[in-house]
Amino acid sequence: MSQPYVIDQMISAKTIAARIEDLSREISGEFADTRKLVVVGLLRGSFVFIADLVRELELPVEVDFLEVSSYGDGMESSREVRILKDLRGGIEGRDVLVVEDIVDTGHTLAHVTRLLKSRNPARLCSIALLDKPSRREVDFRADHIGFEIPDEFVVGYGIDYAQRNRNLPFIGKVRFV
């Protein structure tokens, strides 16, 4: 049995929506000359973020998904990244935006970036809704970041704790009671 916990709101749905409008403007500007941007969501945590983000982008986009292994049901990074589900489409010569929920130790996005670069995209950019810079173990920074947050375990807006709480409309921190 897991320990009981409560969730304290950290970032409201309204604040997230406003930030996504800014991020979309940045990205639409940056890729304004792109014929069709390939937006790659990392499953499963990014599914809500990518849905809101692509609807704000004023660009032709294609959406694809990649699933890599991460935490299992715990709170610690496994540090070992394996592909569980690969992209459906090729990205050679394409402009690609990788969408992640959180950059924590940095292992996941650093690995995914290396992997996708090896497929020779024309351009590869990354965006993460949340960043916990104090937890970094590898030198990696996403090109676009929604919010920097302290070292707290968070849930909601697609992000889970042991597969729960992804459906919360806000970001909250887990507090054990």
Ligand code: IMP
């Ligand atoms: P990293 O490889 O340590 O950067 O971990 C990134 C992945 O760990 C993210 O894609 C999340 O799935 C997961 N993760 C990191 N921090 C949290 C958190 O606070 N709550 C839930 N999942 C997290």
Ligand code: MG
């Ligand atoms: Mg994840």
